[in-house]
Amino acid sequence: MDTEKLSTQFSVRKLTDNDVPQIYELCKSNPLYYEHCPPFVSAESVQRDMTALPPHKTMEDKFYVGYFDGNKLIAVLDLIRxxxxxxxxxxxxxxxxxxxxxxxxxxxxxxxxxxxxxxQGYSHIRLSWVKGNLQAEHFWHKNGFIETGVASQTENYTMIFAQREL
Ligand SMILES: CC(C)(COP(=O)(O)OP(=O)(O)OC[C@H]1O[C@@H](n2cnc3c(N)ncnc32)[C@H](O)[C@@H]1OP(=O)(O)O)[C@@H](O)C(=O)NCCC(=O)NCCS
Structure with missing residues (x-):
């Protein structure tokens, strides 16, 4: 995965510990998201997310990247290959x-x-949102993601899985 090729508009690179304050500021600006997906963000939770992996994956498969407009971080994406x-x-x-x-x-x-x-040869892109987060649901629907029919229950909320064909 060549992170620089992920965007035609912004520079994209893997985020590091030095970026945590900026990531935290960006996340903090979105309280609605954390109402659906508690607990509220902290510098520690950002650090945990930076290294969190799904089963059988390693850090080599993980691209926790930032999109930058000049020096300003405007978006964060966690992508698993x-x-x-x-x-x-x-x-x-x-x-x-x-x-x-x-x-x-x-x-x-x-x-x-x-x-x-x-x-790069991929056929699908998959993700999940928290059931009831209409902002996320509308956005992903608008972007061509369709529910797979799979849902997963966590202690505090239900995750709805969706996929877009590439
Ligand atoms: C969801 C998110 C990534 C969309 O980014 P964005 O740059 O605003 O998206 P765009 O301008 O390309 O598209 C806007 C679309 O998002 C959806 N959307 C954004 N904010 C919304 C809101 N407050 N309520 C309902 N839908 C909303 C709508 O479908 C909207 O389409 P519309 O303009 O036709 O109404 C952004 O709002 C965000 O970061 N939200 C918080 C984090 C989050 O929910 N991420 C997804 C987690 S699964």
């Missing part, structure tokens, strides 16, 4: 800076990502 199978890429998290929302930028980022993944 070849999960749950070789033909599928998995989005674990996607969030935009609140000041940059509703301008079509999220859609453009996802379109560019899908194009790149298709060029």
């Amino acid at each position: 070849e999960f749950p199978d070789k033909a599928t890429a998995f989005i674990g998290f996607f969030m935009m800076d609140i000041a940059m929302q509703h301008k079509g930028i999220g859609t453009k980022i996802i379109d560019d990502l899908c194009l790149y993944l298709r060029q």
